[in-house]
Amino acid sequence: xxxxxxxxxxxxxxxxxxxxxxxxxxxxxxxxxxxxxxxxxxxxxxxxxxxxxxxxxxxxxxxxxxxxxxxxxxxxxxxxxxxxxxxxxxxxxxxxxxxxxxxxxxxxxxxxxxxxxxxxxxxxxxxxxxxxxxxxxxxxxxxxxxxxxxxxxxxxxxxxxxxxxxxxxxxxxxxxxxxxxxxxxxxxxxxxxxxxxxxxxxxxxxxxxxxxxxxxxxxxxxxxxxxxxxxxxxxxxxxxxxxxxxxxxxxxxxxxxxxxxxxxxxxxxxxxxxxxxxxxxxxxxxxxxxxxxxxxxxxxxxxxxxxxxxxxxxxxxxxxxxxxxxxxxxxxxxxxxxxxxxxxxxxxxxxxxxxxxxxxxxxxxxxxxxxxxxxxxxxxxxxxxxxxxxxxxxxxxxxxxxxxxxxx
Amino acid sequence: xxxxxxxxxxxxxxxxxxxxxxxxxxxxxxxxxxxxxxxxxxxxxxxxxxxxxxxxxxxxxxxxxxxxxxxxxxxxxxxxxxxxxxxxxxxxxxxxxxxxxxxxxxxxxxxxxxxxxxxxxxxxxxxxxxxxxxxxxxxxxxxxxxxxxxxxxxxxxxxxxxxxxxxxxxxxxxxxxxxxxxxxxxxxxxxxxxxxxxxxxxxxxxxxxxxxxxxxxxxxxxxxxxxxxxxxxxxxxxxxxxxxxxxxxxxxxxxxxxxxxxxxxxxxxxxxxxxxxxxxxxxxxxxxxxxxxxxxxxxxxxxxxxxxxxxxxxxxxxxxxxxxxxxxxxxxxxxxxxxxxxxxxxxxxxxxxxxxxxxxxxxxxxxxxxxxxxxxxxxxxxxxxxxxxxxxxxxxxxxxxxxxxxxx
Numbered sequence: 001x002x003x004x005x006x007x008x009x010x011x012x013x014x015x016x017x018x019x020x021x022x023x024x025x026x027x028x029x030x031x032x033x034x035x036x037x038x039x040x041x042x043x044x045x046x047x048x049x050x051x052x053x054x055x056x057x058x059x060x061x062x063x064x065x066x067x068x069x070x071x072x073x074x075x076x077x078x079x080x081x082x083x084x085x086x087x088x089x090x091x092x093x094x095x096x097x098x099x100x101x102x103x104x105x106x107x108x109x110x111x112x113x114x115x116x117x118x119x120x121x122x123x124x125x126x127x128x129x130x131x132x133x134x135x136x137x138x139x140x141x142x143x144x145x146x147x148x149x150x151x152x153x154x155x156x157x158x159x160x161x162x163x164x165x166x167x168x169x170x171x172x173x174x175x176x177x178x179x180x181x182x183x184x185x186x187x188x189x190x191x192x193x194x195x196x197x198x199x200x201x202x203x204x205x206x207x208x209x210x211x212x213x214x215x216x217x218x219x220x221x222x223x224x225x226x227x228x229x230x231x232x233x234x235x236x237x238x239x240x241x242x243x244x245x246x247x248x249x250x251x252x253x254x255x256x257x258x259x260x261x262x263x264x265x266x267x268x269x270x271x272x273x274x275x276x277x278x279x280x281x282x283x284x285x286x287x288x289x290x291x292x293x294x295x296x297x298x299x300x301x302x303x304x305x306x307x308x309x310x311x312x313x314x315x316x317x318x319x320x321x322x323x324x325x326x327x328x329x330x331x332x333x334x335x336x337x338x339x340x341x342x343x344x345x346x347x348x349x350x351x352x353x354x355x356x357x358x359x360x361x362x363x364x365x366x367x368x369x370x371x372x373x374x375x376x377x378x379x380x381x382x383x384x385x386x387x388x389x390x391x392x393x394x395x396x397x398x399x400x401x402x403x404x405x406x407x408x
Numbered sequence: 409x410x411x412x413x414x415x416x417x418x419x420x421x422x423x424x425x426x427x428x429x430x431x432x433x434x435x436x437x438x439x440x441x442x443x444x445x446x447x448x449x450x451x452x453x454x455x456x457x458x459x460x461x462x463x464x465x466x467x468x469x470x471x472x473x474x475x476x477x478x479x480x481x482x483x484x485x486x487x488x489x490x491x492x493x494x495x496x497x498x499x500x501x502x503x504x505x506x507x508x509x510x511x512x513x514x515x516x517x518x519x520x521x522x523x524x525x526x527x528x529x530x531x532x533x534x535x536x537x538x539x540x541x542x543x544x545x546x547x548x549x550x551x552x553x554x555x556x557x558x559x560x561x562x563x564x565x566x567x568x569x570x571x572x573x574x575x576x577x578x579x580x581x582x583x584x585x586x587x588x589x590x591x592x593x594x595x596x597x598x599x600x601x602x603x604x605x606x607x608x609x610x611x612x613x614x615x616x617x618x619x620x621x622x623x624x625x626x627x628x629x630x631x632x633x634x635x636x637x638x639x640x641x642x643x644x645x646x647x648x649x650x651x652x653x654x655x656x657x658x659x660x661x662x663x664x665x666x667x668x669x670x671x672x673x674x675x676x677x678x679x680x681x682x683x684x685x686x687x688x689x690x691x692x693x694x695x696x697x698x699x700x701x702x703x704x705x706x707x708x709x710x711x712x713x714x715x716x717x718x719x720x721x722x723x724x725x726x727x728x729x730x731x732x733x734x735x736x737x738x739x740x741x742x743x744x745x746x747x748x749x750x751x752x753x754x755x756x757x758x759x760x761x762x763x764x765x766x767x768x769x770x771x772x773x774x775x776x777x778x779x780x781x782x783x784x785x786x787x788x789x790x791x792x793x794x795x796x797x798x799x800x801x802x803x804x805x806x807x808x809x810x811x812x813x814x815x816x
Contacts, residue, residue: 016464050484054491056424061491068502069487072480076458079477083462083469094476098506099551120551143507143528 002167003035003125007135007157010044011174012231013077022172022231023084026130030090035125037164039135039157040081042073063108067137067147071097074134074153082132092130095120097137097145102156104138104146111138111146113155116163133160151212158215162222169219169226170238175210176230177239178203180403181256185394188404192254194240197226199254202346202380216241244348252349252356253401256394259342262292263315264372264384265308267322269332272304279329280306280322287321289314293342293375293382303332307373309384312338340372341390344382345397357381363400369393410575411533412437415447415543415565419582420639421485422452430580430639431492434538438498443533445572447543447565448489450481471516475545475555479505482542482561490540500538503528505545505553510564512546512554519546519554521563524571541568559620566623570630577627577634578646583618584638585647586611588811589664593802596812600662602648605634607662610754610788624649660757660764661809664802665788667750670700671723672780672792673716675730677740680712687737688714688730695729697722701750701783701790711740715781717792720746748780749798752790753805765789771808777801 006026013019026038041047050070054061078094085092097104100120104111124131135153138146148155154171161169177191178200195203197220201213210228219226219241229238270276281291294308310318315336322334350356360381364371369392373384385393398404414434421427434446449455458478462469486502493500508528512519532539543561546554556563562579569577585599586608603611605628609621618636627634627649637646678684689699702716718726723744730742758764768789772779777800781792793801806812 016461020465053424053484053488057428057488057491058495062494065487065490065494065502067487068490068504069484072483075480075483076461076477079473079475080461080465082473082476083465086470086473087466094473096476096553145504 001033001035003037003164004029005037005039005157005161005164005166005169006172007039007153007170008041008172008231009153009174010041010047012172013040013081014044016080019077019080019084023081023088023090025172025231025234026081026085027088027090030130037121037125037131037133037160037166038081039133039153039160040074040077041135041153042070043077046073046076064144067108067145071134071137071145071147074136078132078134085130085132090130091128092132093124094132094134096134097156098139098143100133102133102138102159104140104148106140106142106144106146108144108146110149111140113138113148113159116159118163121160121164151215154212154215155218158219158222158224158226161224161226162218167225169224171211171215171226171228172231173210173228174230174232175228176233176236177228178210178241179255181394181398182258185258185391186256186398186404188398190403192239193237194242195254196244196348197241198244198379199346199348200241202344202377203255203257211241251347251402252353253345253347253403254349255346256397256401256403257344257346258390258394259292260387260390261311261313262309262340262342262384263312263318264337264340265310265315265318265322266335266337267306267326267329267331267333268335269303270306271330272302276304276306276329279325281308283321283325284310284318287317289318289321293373293384295373295375309340309342309373339387340384341387342382342384343390343393343397344380345401346380348379350379350381359400360397363396364393367392367396409441409443411443411445411572413445413447413565413569413572413574413577414580415561415578416449416580416639417561417582418449418452418455420580421448421489424488427485427488427492431489431496431498433580433639433642434489434493435496435498438538445529445533445539445541445568445574446489447541447561447568448482448485449543449561450478451485454481454484472552475516475553479542479545479553479555482544486540486542493538493540498538499536500540501532502540502542504542505564506547506551508541510541510546510567512548512556514548514550514552514554516552516554518557519548521546521556521567524567526571529568529572559623562620562623563626566627566630566632566634569632569634570626575633577632579619579623579634579636580639581618581636582638582640583636584641584644585636586618586649587663589802589806590666593666593799594664594806594812596806598811600647601645602650603662604756605649605651606787607754607756608649610752610785611663611665619649659755659810660761661753661755661811662757663754664805664809664811665752665754666798666802667700668795668798669719669721670717670748670750670792671720671726672743672745672748673718673723673726673730674743674745675714675734675737675739675741676743677711678714679738680710684712684714684737687733689716691729691733692718692726695725697726697729701781701792703781703783717748717750717781747795748792749795750790750792751798751801751805752788753809754788756787758787758789767808768805771804772801775800775804 082092082094103115135156183189226241369389490500490502511523543564591597634649700717
């Protein structure tokens with residue numbers, strides 16, 4: 001008998017029929033003797049409908065009232081799932097965020113969880129019932145309703161699992177796990193049985209978005225066993241996201257991530273002196289542009305080239321900002337290039353296996369792909385290449401690092 | 409400067425445009441310097457949609473969870489109205505039932521209000537803001553969400569007016585007040601400027617349903633000045649529902665009420681002895697049939713005829729029940745008649761004006777209408793007549809009691 005927190009997203013509870021099938025799955029775990037806390041999102045489309053209603057009055061509606069309105073989506077789902085469970089003989093009690101209560105800070109529309117009271121939930125579990133909790137929402141110290149931002153239900157589930165000391169937190173979604181890379185690019189991509197939190201973070205930030213990043217960070221911090229599964233697949237084991245020591249034999253590379261939405265910006269011939277990075281990126285940040293990779297080469301002649309990437313949609317704005325400060329910076333030129341993408345190899349194994357970078361670069365060279373920028377972290381090596389080579393690069397790397405092979 | 413509680417029903421807040429126009433009206437009162445507490449219902453159709461969702465799983469879904477689901481309708485409206493008010497420069501704060509809190513008993517789907525905490529609302533009012541409160545909902549002693557039953561938002565408004573000592577409680581609806589009778593039957597029907605609580609109760613129970621009966625009882629008990637107005641009419645003064653002494657010169661009759669949905673049941677020749685009424689109506693009540701008028705005549709030969717009315721839809725069931733106990737009762741026959749209706753004259757003035765009954769009966773006799781049953785209360789005389797005479801009777805009585813005349 002285990003204590004399991006399950007989370008079902010909007011698609012999984014998107015209709016009466018789907019709620020019934022979630023109830024069936026919950027019932028199976030219940031009948032196996034497990035204690036269950038089930039977190040649900042709003043029915044798919046419902047949060048968008050509610051957000052649109054609030055924006056019918058103002059482009060920037062009062063955020064306290066936005067949260068008051070949009071938190072109702074999850075409240076409907078918890079009641080319906082409780083009803084669906086009772087109908088098939090499983091006693092269940094639903095909880096809104098304030099009924100648990102899940103305490104958050106006061107930042108409406110993107111609040112952070114501060115604490116979770118266990119008493120009411122534990123009483124329900126000890127009474128042999130399933131506890132159903134509204135995801136995405138909480139209550140601040142003054143009794144105002146708050147929401148956690150898009151994808152916040154994942155965070156609710158992980159936080160509940162941490163607070164209750166659950167044996168596992170299962171996130172049901174419309175994919176059956178985390179893959180070595182995007183199967184649309186590499187048909188040979190395999191589902192990973194395990195991945196570490198750190199790898200998951202690197203994969204997620206690259207577009208393999210199966211989980212809200214905050215929930216993964218949270219799970220890592222509180223050592224919650226997290227599993228991603230498909231709510232449409234009865235038998236699948238999904239992917240277990242776990243701490244490193246739990247993984248027995250670590251592959252060198254767990255996956256190939258990529259991001260098409262990158263544009264490259266280069267300042268040519270900026271004076272190579274302290275503070276130059278800040279003087280370039282300060283105005284960019286003030287323009288609300290998110291910068292991804294940043295590369296600065298060793299200079300010569302007292303000048304250096306400074307490159308970074310932004311999303312393609314931000315390129316024009318970024319170039320305008322930099323043209324405005326070019327003279328002040330003493331740069332010779334500002335160049336922009338939309339025709340690039342980023343490809344990364346990710347794996348905690350590279351810490352103990354030298355030569356990963358060399359192998360990556362040789363593989364790309366063998367395919368005739370030129371590398372424009374390189375950036376590395378402890379468990380990731382990223383390169384910026386011409387966008388037209390993206391598929392070729394991802395397939396070649398997937399093969400070179402042995403990810404095509406059937407999983408053992 | 410007054411403290412005013414306003415209540416807007418589902419039709420009044422049925423769309424973004426209508427919510428904007430409610431906001432405009434609230435803003436006018438606010439700018440005149442009044443303190444405002446605004447109670448709103450769910451947008452029209454929303455409660456039905458939510459009820460249907462809960463019933464998609466079971467004909468009798470768990471009532472706690474039904475309340476959890478259906479209470480979200482009002483929560484959406486309060487947030488939207490608060491947003492709409494802020495957009496036009498009126499600061500507003502929304503409150504769910506539990507945020508006030510409005511404490512109720514534990515009877516899900518038809519809870520009764522037990523107490524209302526004034527502190528949070530008064531703080532908002534003293535801060536120069538409009539308080540917006542979700543109608544129809546509350547919270548029980550264990551923190552479960554409850555709802556007050558259909559039309560419960562009227563009760564919320566009246567209860568808030570009583571708790572806060574409001575100067576007036578204004579109920580905005582889709583009619584512009586209480587009429588002397590149904591204008592569809594008598595085109596000369598007039599809007600009443602005032603009506604007493606007792607008269608309103610007698611009128612409401614007869615089908616002139618502009619207000620939930622419970623809210624009128626509540627208003628009478630706590631002496632809340634209650635006004636019914638149209639939310640679509642800018643200038644209308646509506647009808648003030650008030651205690652008797654406030655009304656200066658009382659007309660003898662305030663209105664003519666009627667109910668088509670009556671069927672007559674007669675037990676012929678039942679033994680005239682103590683307990684017979686109970687022995688007849690006991691089985692009927694157990695069958696969940698609501699009985700309206702009850703008439704028992706003086707007996708002769710040791711037997712009597714016993715008549716009562718039920719709704720037309722309950723007639724068949726009632727006859728079946730009585731056939732089952734006929735012999736035990738010793739009745740000669742059980743008769744049913746669907747072709748009847750009830751017409752009533754209502755007015756507190758009849759207490760001090762004898763002759764109202766005589767005038768009513770003569771008026772009906774002049775039209776050749778036979779009276780089948782008569783029942784009287786302090787302020788109401790009701791008769792059962794053939795249904796085909798309904799319009800004729802109502803028009804004749806409306807004229808005879810001087811209600812056609814233009815109001816002074």
